[in-house]
Amino acid sequence: MFRSVARSAAGKNLLRRGYATESVPDRKVAVLGAAGGIGQPLSLLMKLNPLVSRLALYDIANTPGVAADVSHVNTRSEVAGYVGEDQLKQALEGCDVVIIPAGVPRKPGMTRDDLFNINAGIVKSLCAAIAKYCPNALVNMISNPVNSTVPIAAEVFKKAGTYDEKKLFGVTTLDVVRAKTFYAGKAKVNVADVNVPVVGGHAGITILPLFSQATPKANLPEEDIKALTKRTQDGGTEVVEAKAGKGSATLSMAYAGAIFADACLKGLNGVPDVVECSFVQSTVTELPFFASKVRLGKNGVEEVMGLGPLSDNEQAGLESLKPELKASIEKGIKFANQN
Ligand SMILES: NC(=O)C1=CN([C@@H]2O[C@H](COP(=O)(O)OP(=O)(O)OC[C@H]3O[C@@H](n4cnc5c(N)ncnc54)[C@H](O)[C@@H]3O)[C@@H](O)[C@H]2O)C=CC1
């Protein structure tokens, strides 16, 4: 269904911002885990997004309050809260994009893989419901370990006969957000102008920022590049340690998740040249899933882009991340098929 708002003040504003050409389609977005540390600010940011017409906030507890609160914001979308599994169907039906930040976060001393035992089951059951109630939705997976939860989702969808590799995304945008911020600080350039691709996966050394391709060019010494790479790879841990037991990145993740969901919506709406890094099914390397730049379109992934030229250190980083990433992918596939 399309709502003709092109001639209204809101429509003209959207056109100016390059969001749409003729009309703004109705788009339903669901946030699963909406009452959590990421879920709440992400729900607010999605409420601020003019491309969303219906916003479904789902969690196993506390969603009515979050939904009532967010619903008072005077923007386009209608907000509804859903709580508990028997309301999941209603939350999902008709969704164009489903964002999943459901699951437990890290505490100091833990790796993302330490979250596998709890989050794998959560993701598996949510994806089974997605396959049933909104099989055509684009799925934005935030729950960790992303390197395993994305393969789990793919297996669940394959078993249900609904898998479309163009519609499943691991959200790695926070790695890009961090790489941009840290690079701008070191290179003393305007952060708003910075672009840095981040490839690989979303844990430790599997996060591979390609500072050799960063723009604007700054010709930083190799030791600065090494330090920036390490800080980007350890960005999540930096926040986990600073929060000292009270969870992991929530606000910056909500920001990153909102950027990625907005890119998905723009792609669906036919906005050209929407490119973001994401962990997707891939033939860029020999691994079945890999994060790289992805062009988004009306069906989700339009093109998985290659890595481009790598520096010697990036090439070495690429080779050394492969065994860990491969093991995490295989762990996810095994879990989905055994349980
Ligand atoms: N991809 C990325 O870059 C990042 C991923 N994360 C991950 O996001 C996840 C969520 O983190 P936080 O929001 O900080 O955790 P949180 O504990 O604050 O919130 C999680 C929410 O999920 C809900 N939940 C649990 N089981 C559920 C189910 N079956 N269905 C629906 N909701 C369910 C909980 O009730 C809670 O409200 C963690 O796994 C974390 O590691 C965090 C930061 C960055």
Ligand SMILES: O=C([O-])CC(=O)C(=O)O
């Ligand atoms: O580090 C964590 O556990 C959360 C996360 O994925 C991130 O902040 O990048």
